[in-house]
Amino acid sequence: MNPQLQLLVAIQDLELMIRDVEDAEQAHEMEEMGFDMGGLDKLKEAHKELQAKLEPRHRSYYRRLTQHFGHAVVPVINNLCTGCFANIPASFVSQTHKEKVLACENCGRILYWP
Amino acid sequence: MDIADVLKHTSADLFLPDLQATDKESALSEMVDGLISGTPITNKETVLQMLLSRENLGSTAVGPGVAFPHGRTLAVQKLTILIAQSKKGIPFDAEDGKPTHLFFMLIAPPQDSGHQYIKSLAVLTDIMQNASLRKSAMKAEGYDSFCVALQEG
Numbered sequence: 001m002n003p004q005l006q007l008l009v010a011i012q013d014l015e016l017m018i019r020d021v022e023d024a025e026q027a028h029e030m031e032e033m034g035f036d037m038g039g040l041d042k043l044k045e046a047h048k049e050l051q052a053k054l055e056p057r058h059r060s061y062y063r064r065l066t067q068h069f070g071h072a073v074v075p076v077i078n079n080l081c082t083g084c085f086a087n088i089p090a091s092f093v094s095q096t097h098k099e100k101v102l103a104c105e106n107c108g109r110i111l112y113w114p
Numbered sequence: 115m116d117i118a119d120v121l122k123h124t125s126a127d128l129f130l131p132d133l134q135a136t137d138k139e140s141a142l143s144e145m146v147d148g149l150i151s152g153t154p155i156t157n158k159e160t161v162l163q164m165l166l167s168r169e170n171l172g173s174t175a176v177g178p179g180v181a182f183p184h185g186r187t188l189a190v191q192k193l194t195i196l197i198a199q200s201k202k203g204i205p206f207d208a209e210d211g212k213p214t215h216l217f218f219m220l221i222a223p224p225q226d227s228g229h230q231y232i233k234s235l236a237v238l239t240d241i242m243q244n245a246s247l248r249k250s251a252m253k254a255e256g257y258d259s260f261c262v263a264l265q266e267g
Binding site: 001006009010012013014016017020021026029033034035036037038039040042043046071073074075077112114 | 155156157159160163164167168170171172173174176177182185186187188189190191209224232235236239240
């Protein structure tokens with residue numbers, strides 16, 4: 001898997017976790033179960049570190065996408081972009097997806113093959 | 115939701131009867147290896163990184179001898195639960211400082227339809243408050259016995 005794509009997925013996962021912690025209702029629910037949610041600063045620090053490893057062009061493209069969509073990186077399932085449900089051309093569904101950061105030709109979201 | 119509903123998200127292929135790891139990071143790595151061998155999930159690095167980030171937020175070892183590593187990641191398409199036992203116990207930064215013997219690892223996709231992940235976590239943390247059930251689960255040998263132990267609580 002492309003290391004930059006791996007980073008983009010990790011950043012998005014981390015942002016989801018940070019949002020969950022910052023969601024008062026969900027954080028309360030977790031605390032009720034006994035989970036300590038005190039390390040938010042550590043998550044934010046890790047987020048900064050991961051972002052710094054991104055190539056500037058990927059960082060700015062990812063940021064632009066997050067301004068429009070809930071998720072900038074989406075999985076391809078059954079040859080469909082799960083962001084917009086457009087068909088992914090067969091030429092994409094080859095070894096190339098492991099070597100490049102590719103965007104959906106229809107919606108622009110970054111594609112990830114789980 | 116009850117324990118029978120929660121167990122629909124796991125299987126005998128996702129039951130590890132005796133972890134060999136001796137620390138938190140290698141325990142998580144061993145569990146993710148188990149997840150990968152028991153499911154179509156392939157991206158070990160992403161799942162492991164998410165779990166390690168979650169542990170940075172605060173240890174998930176919240177029950178006496180029990181931990182619930184969990185989180186959401188793009189690397190999975192549906193809620194998947196792996197169960198693991200450790201006979202020796204593994205240091206997992208539990209509040210009581212004692213080693214952890216039982217693990218429920220819950221991995222969910224970013225879109226958690228119907229909040230199945232949170233509800234499953236709530237069921238598991240709740241039933242593990244029961245000391246006799248916890249003891250039976252820790253002693254259970256094999257996946258089927260383990261499920262019976264949980265459902266008899």
